[in-house]
Amino acid sequence: MAEQANNPAIDKEITNSTAAPNGANANTGGGYGTYDYSNPMAHIHSRTDNVARLPAFGGEFQPGLYKSVETRKFANPAPLGLCAFALTTFVLSLVNMGARGVSAPNVVVPIALGYGGLVQLLAGMWEMAVGNTFGATALSSYGGFWIAYGILLTPNWNILGAGGPYATDAAKAIDPKMGESAVGFFLTGWFIFTTILLLCTLRSTVMFFLLFFTLDIAFLMLACGAFANDNGALEASKKLTQAGGGFGMLAAFLAWYNAFAGIADSSNSFFLIPVFHFPWSEQGREVRMNNKTERHTV
Incomplete structure (x- = not known):
């Protein structure tokens, strides 16, 4: 089959069969033949109204055998x-704030593993494919955060519960000096990471900056x-956790705000x-330059 793939006659037939009408290049991603792959079966296809169809073994389903589609367009992940x-x-911020008397974060576990974790991790990988380094780093990392946090809170794993790894040998009860400190280390690391991302938003938009700013403060408060709690200041711990929940709530609505700004356009929204x-x-400088040019023109 390798010999057949290198056959010049077949390669010529493939090139001719995928050529677009009117002399268009088949690799330009135009409306006609967009695939020109040296596949031994690439010349076996049917035509309808002179439009080349993608062969069964074509496309990018088998990496390494075919060229990538240069003009492929990704949706914004x-x-x-x-x-x-x-x-x-x-949801977690509501629990941290003690809304309606709910204090057990068990409801967060399935959301953290399924939506905040898995789906956000996938979105980060798609950002990687698009070529957005910041988006890939942020979304993939916070996807990993939610997966890790979901595991941390999983009741059956009992990581922080009685008899877990932070329990004392004598009473088999949770040792707050170990469990709470460990959670504090975990959250402090994410505070540092979010601060790094926050610095990378200073040349973006106000709403995007506020998202990471409120999230950063939420991690710090938590x-x-x-x-x-480790030091025994239970009342202060409660207030700080509620404050973290409040800033987390702001971060959640700012994330939805930025998401809507990325989804809405003239095709699906009236505003x-x-x-x-x-x-x-860069956009702000362009606006100032355009305004300045308009004033000078007037």
């Missing part, structure tokens, strides 16, 4: 990742709440929402 993050953060570019950002 960022709104999906933002929505996954927003919903999971929203980490401080865990350490306060668009502003994201407010920073004056020193």
Whole structure:
């Protein structure tokens, strides 16, 4: 089959069969033949109205055998990742705030593993394919965060519960000096990571910056709440956790806001929402230059 694939006659037949009408290039991604792969079966296809059909073994389903489609267009995966993050953060923040007397975070586990974790991780990988390094790093990392946090809270695994790895040997009860400190370490690490991402949003938009700013403060408050519980300051720990829940709630709604800004356009919405570019950002400078040019023209 390898010899057949290297046969010049077959290669010529493939090239001719995938040529677009009117002299268009078959590899340009136009409306006609968009695939020109040296597959031994690529010349076996049917035509309807002179439109070449993709052979059964064509496309990119088998990486390494065929060229990638250069003009392929990806959908924007960022709104999906933002929505996954927003919903999971929203539910956990309600629990941290003690809304309606709910204090057990068990309901967060399936959401964290399925939506905030898996779906957001997939969105991050798609951001990688699109070529957005920041989006891939942020969404994939927070997807991993929710998976890890879901595992941490899984009741059957009992990581932080009685008899778990942080329990004392004598009483087999939870040791707050170990369990809460461990959670504090976990949240502090995510606070540091979010601060790094926050610095990378200073040239984006106000709404995007506020998303990471409120999330950063939420991680800080929750980490401080865990350490306060470790020190025995239960009342302070409760207040700090509630504050973390409040900032988390703001982060959730800001994530939904940014997601809507990425989804809505003239084809599906009667209105668009502003994201407010920073004056020193590239878009902000363009707006100032356009306004200045208009004033000079007038």
